[in-house]
Amino acid sequence: MADGSNGLTIIKRKKVVAGGGHHGGAWKVAYADFVTAMMAFFMLMWLLNATTEQQRKGIADYFSPTIPINRVSGGGDGAFGGDNIFTDETLAQSGTGIAQPTLGSEPIRSDRRTGDDATAAQVAALRDIEAVLLGRGGESMISEEALRHVVTRLTDEGLIIELFDLPDASLFFGDTTQPTSVTGEIAGVMAEVFGIVSNDIHIEGHLSAKSVLHANYPVWEISTGRAEQMRLLLEGAGLNPLRITQIAGGGDREPATQNATEPRNNRLKVILLREDE
Known part of the structure; x- marks a missing residue:
């Protein structure tokens, strides 16, 4: 056929599929969360059965402490400057401290306030x-x-x-x-x-x-x-x-x-x- 004729041109397109053999793994994450939750549940059941009333109260207080855990904060500068966290003025320079009562000191009386x-x-x-x-x-x-x-x-x-x-x-x-x-x-x-x-x-x-x-x-x-x-x-x-x-x-x-x-x-x-x- 001579050049410039009205012949039909055929174009082939290839369909590319990404992620060939991968079919998703979201179920693995959900399963891991389920296993972790069950482990935590069984640990809770074991603690309730294996501890005394006093020990259970101590565990509860550990996770919601009403006073600072350590008497003295860490050494160093800034927020960890080594201040005593039980002082009235400061809690490691980041909040209000709490005074630990001292045995033998003057009794605490609440009538100083109203x-x-x-x-x-x-x-x-x-x-x-x-x-x-x-x-x-x-x-x-x-x-x-x-x-x-x-x-x-x-x-x-x-x-x-x-x-x-x-x-x-x-x-x-x-x-x-x-x-x-x-x-x-x-x-x-x-x-x-x-x-x-x-x-x-x-x-x-x-x-x-x-x-x-x-x-x-x-x-x-x-x-x-x-x-x-x-x-x-x-x-x-x-x-x-x-x-x-x-x-x-x-x-x-x-x-x-x-x-x-x-x-x-x-x-x-x-x-x-x-x-x-």
């Missing part, structure tokens, strides 16, 4: 007592063996320190009002720590329920007698007797657990009261 400031001061002072007693941010003043018997909680009434029997260890000998050595140890530490503040104190004794075979079990006398023994222990350890304004025995009428016969219901409640505004 209104909301006084309430905040009371709460802060009671939290400081709780932190020192349980050793948050450092070692506890109470031995590990004795600390198993102690739980604390801050309420509208004040700081409640609850001491309770364990299945393998009691605060008193048998069904008597004679305290064991661990009760004396805890009382000694509380008397020392309570010197930080000037709040009044209430003491309550409670007992676990007995079967009908113990119909004549003197629950009122024993619960009140145990509260009285705690009063004597605190005063013997140096606590001002005038600060204890009430002792009471609750018998077996206020169980702490659903099963009223459990040893956990044999307990003392030492309440560091909030001061009246």
Whole structure:
């Protein structure tokens, strides 16, 4: 065919497909997230089963601390200049510090302020007592063996320190009002720590329920007698007797657990009261 003729020109186009053998892997990410979540769930279940009430409270406090963890910040310049994070003026140059109460110092009184400031001061002072007693941010003043018997909680009434029997260890000998050595140890530490503040104190004794075979079990006398023994222990350890304004025995009428016969219901409640505004 001569040049310049009207012949048909055919153009072939190749279709290029990118990512040949790859078919996506988003499901792997989702599966990894699922496995991680399940691992965290089973670890939580194991911790709930393998720890005591006090240990669980300590774990919870670790993840939501109310005071700085370390007494002294890191060395160096700037934000890590080595300042004491417990000073009132500075928290490593980046915030307001908190003063750690010092045993033997002048008692903290909330009546130096009024209104909301006084309430905040009371709460802060009671939290400081709780932190020192349980050793948050450092070692506890109470031995590990004795600390198993102690739980604390801050309420509208004040700081409640609850001491309770364990299945393998009691605060008193048998069904008597004679305290064991661990009760004396805890009382000694509380008397020392309570010197930080000037709040009044209430003491309550409670007992676990007995079967009908113990119909004549003197629950009122024993619960009140145990509260009285705690009063004597605190005063013997140096606590001002005038600060204890009430002792009471609750018998077996206020169980702490659903099963009223459990040893956990044999307990003392030492309440560091909030001061009246």
